[in-house]
Amino acid sequence: MRRSFKHAALAVIVAGAVALTGCGSDSGSGDDTSGGSTSAPAVSIAKIGIAAPEKGNDYGWNQQGVDGAKAAAANLGAEIEVADGVGYDNVEPVLRRLAQQDSKLIIAQASGYNTVAPKVAAQFKVPTLVYDSPSATKAGEVADVETSSQQGAYLAGILAAKTTKTGTLGIVVSAADTNWFKMAGGFAAGAKSVKADVKFKMAQVGQAAYADSAGGKRVTAQVIAAGADIVFGMGDGASFGMLQAVETAKAPAGADKVYFIDVIGDKSPIDKKDVLLSSVLWDFTKVFEQAAADIGAGTFGSTGYEINVTNGISLLKTDLAPEDVWAEVDDAQAKIASGEIEVPLTPDQAAVDALIK
Amino acid sequence: MSEIFTTDVLTALLAGGILAGVPLLFAALGEMVAERAGVLNIGLEGYMLMGAYVGFVTAYHTNTFLGFLGGAAAGAAVSLIMVVLCIRLGLDQIVVGIAITLAAEGATALIFDSQFAESRPTLGATERIDIPGLSQIPVVGGGDTSDGSVFSQPPIVYIGLAIVVGTAWTMRRTHWGLNIRAAGDKPSALDAAGVSVLGTRTWATLFCGAMAGMGGAYLSITAAGLFEDFITQGRGFIAIVLAMLARGKGAWVLIGAFVFGISLSISDALQIAGVDISTDLVFMLPFVTVIAVLVVFGRRSYLPAALALPYVRGAR
Structure with a gap:
């Protein structure tokens, strides 16, 4: 009896560990949404993948990134694959999976991904956007996004x-x-x-x-x-x-x-x-669309991108x-x-x- | 700089210190009792997290009082894992404690987000009890402020202080306290006296879980008024350190928790006052202060000899 109790206890620990692995990695995978083609620019990109450290409904950085990617994909008539809640510890498999599943543009939505993302981009030759890392820029592979x-x-x-x-x-x-x-x-x-x-x-x-x-x-x-x-x-x-x-x-x-x-x-x-007087909004849609356009033109990675008041930074107007x-x-x-x-x-x-x- | 010494700012400073100190008080008090019984709860953070989640959800759907009870019950429920795996089965307390923390972090985030990710509900300000007369004293009164002060606090704070007194008395003056201390210092002697070591440690750990859960509930219901993934932010580990530095003395847990809270609040005030000190140094202030106070004044206390060691009858 005591032996079987110990086995049961071990099973609980193993189950817990498995559950934790699930929670800490790619909890948002499978959020596939076909973008509805609207006034798509003359750019053809089949699929956009985005990896974000937290969930895409945080009313902040991750949500803005995911929403921007979805909007860009919809405007371009592309598919979108969202991997949110990825965290920072085990990012490489998630980025690799996005690459292996035919993403033509990968958005690494965290400056904490700046070490891993260029590595995966080089391995799979998939154009990848990173943040606040201009030195990582590489023609055809990596482009940097800066925020003003x-x-x-x-x-x-x-x-x-x-x-x-x-x-x-x-x-x-x-x-x-x-x-x-x-x-x-x-x-x-x-x-x-x-x-x-x-x-x-x-x-x-x-x-x-x-x-x-x-x-x-x-x-x-x-x-x-x-x-x-x-x-x-x-x-x-x-x-x-x-x-x-x-x-x-x-x-x-x-x-x-x-x-x-x-x-x-x-x-x-x-x-x-x-009490919410306003908010400094960051909308990444146009930057992502520009990156897709540059991929089509073969110029991706030749220059970085900046999100500013002309293409995505604005102030929320409230009553x-x-x-x-x-x-x-x-x-x-x-x-x-x-x-x-x-x-x-x-x-x-x-x-x-x-x-x- | 002079505008920082206004009544409003000093009152807010005290209120902030209490807000920061109370969760640590509950958690460290529970951990102190468990440590005296020989159980090291590295999973204290997990108990707090579960208490914070269940406390918040219960308060959101019912009322604040039931929220705190729910938080305590949730913390105790999670500590049952420690009871079964470590006290009853003799598994490593540190490994299981880490697993509990990680599991609680993942579980609470998962469940909360599945329910409230879009709506992000909040609770209003917790109702307070004003101590007649005293609550009108400037700075320490806090009767007419948004977060109160020493003499205007929610009932749970006064209950917490009563629990500290009760626990200290129990530990020093009763057979239960003697049994708990024996379970941590010389469990074989307790066993020889006919008292169950495992039973004593079990109750001490459940008490620890309930207190930590209460601390977590305070964090979500009163201190923040909302639940957020990993809301405890390492406070469980700070509470473990406080309990160790207090070394079995309830009064030192109380002093340590509030010295830490007030120091944290002072570090906020220093920044607001525009004092030209690096924030790296400012953020060290609470830790340095607590360590200094407890090491200097609490040094005659000690840690139990059988801390974190499983008890096996007859084993040497």
Whole structure:
């Protein structure tokens, strides 16, 4: 009896290990959707594959990537294969499978894939998009995508500075992340461009607290207590906690309500208390379509791609944004696009500090 | 810098410290009892995660009180795996603990996303009890603020403090406490006295699971007001360290948890104040402070001799 009990216990452990393997790898495979051919450009690409570290419904980076790939595939009349929730530990088999299943363009939707993705691209000769790794660019195999997210954040800064009643803006980041710092700097520059005496209260939740929603709430609550009535939050999962802090906060003196500005995705569907003032949206569709076009033209990998206010970075317009302020936002967006406004690049904390202090 | 010393900011600092400290308090208290009985729960993170998930879902569908009960029950249920595999079957406590953490991480993410990935529900602010008179004291009162302060907290915080006192008393003054300590220090002597070592360790581990589950539920219901994949973010492991540094003293668990929480909150405040210190150093503050406090003041305590060792009657 005791022996069989031990065997049963071992079976439980093995089953657990198998289940874990399943959870940690390709949980999103098989999400095949034939793209409906609409006004497809003169590019023929049979299939696009995308691998994303988290699930494609996170209201953030992964969702924007997956949605962009699906939209691009639909516009190009291509099939799409989504492998989301891949994580970072066991990426190579997933990318290999995407290549072996005839993907003609693979999108490696995480800078954490920058070591593995070029290797798989070289092995299978499949054009692959990577992020923030210009040195990986190789003709026909690898092209790099850079984000000028600071441009969208600049617009958010204008909106915030024109909307704040306390004159103090909060900036909360979940981690020491280059993209977060770039946007924090853009936000500060945009706010200062229309209100020179605006004050900033900035805090970081942790070194890599992307999913720390409790930490996001704690830090945001303190930023609000320090006088911020608008919080610009960058956090992935932690941003849900930031939003929660804004929803439950007591408004600081001088303000009647606290508002939140999000990044990358659109959290409007879950904004139950009407506190989401805006969001710096990243739409990758046009970049993916351009990559497909370059594959068709035989020029893929000869240059990198940049997502900016002309092709995918924008500011979410909500009912909370005053119309007159929005006109200024539109004007600034046009000036950024034309080069009349040059948004400063702040890739680290020191550069952000120089702007906000 | 001076604007950081306003009543609102200092109140928020204390509230943040309590929010950060309470989950650690529950989990570390449970782990302390289990360690005294000779069981090392590396899977504490897993108990917390399951408690956070079940607590959140229960609170979402019913009420906060049942949410905390559900979280405690879920944590205890997961700790049953530890009971069966390690205490009853004698498997390695560290290996099983790691498996529990990983399995809970995957399972909670899978189940939560299958239910709520699109809707992402949240809970409102948890109702608090204001201590009459004291809750109106500036900074420590917190009666009219969004997150309270020392004298305006949800009932679960006061219950947690009562559990700390009760546990410390039980461990020092009762036969149960003596049995638990004997199970960790000299299990063969306990066995010779006619008390079941495995039974004692089982109850200690279930208590640990329930407390960790309660800590996880606090995290999702009160501290965050929502559930997120891997919401515990390593707090279970911090609680294990706290329990080890407290070395069997309930009061030191309490002090360690709140020193850590307040230090974390101070590190936030330093950033908000714009103090020109590297964030690398700022984020070290809670860990350095807790280690310093507990090593300096708690050094006369000790770890049980039979910690993490399976008990086999007659084995040497």
